[in-house]
Amino acid sequence: SQTIHQWPATLVQPVGSPLSLECTVEGTSNPNLYWYRQAAGRGLQLLFYSVGIGQISSEVPQNLSASRPQDRQFILSSKKLLLSDSGFYLCAWSRQEGGYTFGSGTRLTVV
Amino acid sequence: GQNIDQPTEMTATEGAIVQINCTYQTSGFNGLFWYQQHAGEAPTFLSYNVLDGLEEKGRFSSFLSRSKGYSYLLLKELQMKDSASYLCAVRDREGSNDYKLSFGAGTTVTVRA
Numbered sequence: 710s711q712t713i714h715q716w717p718a719t720l721v722q723p724v725g726s727p728l729s730l731e732c733t734v735e736g737t738s739n740p741n742l743y744w745y746r747q748a749a750g751r752g753l754q755l756l757f758y759s760v761g762i763g764q765i766s767s768e769v770p771q772n773l774s775a776s777r778p779q780d781r782q783f784i785l786s787s788k789k790l791l792l793s794d795s796g797f798y799l800c801a802w803s804r805q806e807g808g809y810t811f812g813s814g815t816r817l818t819v820v
Numbered sequence: 821g822q823n824i825d826q827p828t829e830m831t832a833t834e835g836a837i838v839q840i841n842c843t844y845q846t847s848g849f850n851g852l853f854w855y856q857q858h859a860g861e862a863p864t865f866l867s868y869n870v871l872d873g874l875e876e877k878g879r880f881s882s883f884l885s886r887s888k889g890y891s892y893l894l895l896k897e898l899q900m901k902d903s904a905s906y907l908c909a910v911r912d913r914e915g916s917n918d919y920k921l922s923f924g925a926g927t928t929v930t931v932r933a
Contacts (some may be wrong), residue, residue: 808865809865
């Protein structure tokens with residue numbers, strides 16, 4: 710069966726510090742991968758998606774970047790965090806025409 | 821892009837029925853999903869509609885009308901554990917291998933005893 714792992718679960722970082730969130734998928738190959746952010750009391754905002762190694766599409770210009778160094782690994786990064794980067798970050802995977810399965814999420818607080 | 825609208829909040833009594841409506845506008849419709857999200861947790865899949873009509877799954881049912889850009893999620897025999905946010909999501913096909921899911925802001929359902 711397929712599983713998706715996302716870590717860390719909780720993170721508190723100072724403004725201006727770097728960020729690296731990692732997401733890995735097991736039990737499938739060539740998945741579509743996604744990073745979403747959910748601000749408090751708001752909907753899910755698609756940040757990045759990837760249909761293959763090294764292929765990244767950005768939905769919203771911002772202080773973040775994403776990379777896919779391996780087929781089942783998706784990384785969300787920032788060189789310098791802003792207060793507005795606080796939120797609940799969710800990684801998800803899907804087959805081409807399948808539904809999305811979400812990781813457990815990372816709650817990031819920038820202080 | 822997509823415009824996905826759903827009510828912000830709904831309150832209902834335990835054992836009752838609640839219907840959450842969702843309207844959307846999209847250019848490459850390829851399916852509509854409903855997810856449940858408890859506070860502080862990741863969304864979990866509830867239902868999927870790609871053709872018009874009603875899909876029933878236990879206490880939960882979902883309806884789709886593509887011509888009207890409209891869906892609803894029906895929750896029957898409400899239980900306290902059904903208190904959660906319910907997210908309407910529309911999938912667009914933008915290429916041969918390019919499927920993106922866009923979410924509404926979610927409807928917070930509160931079930932009262």
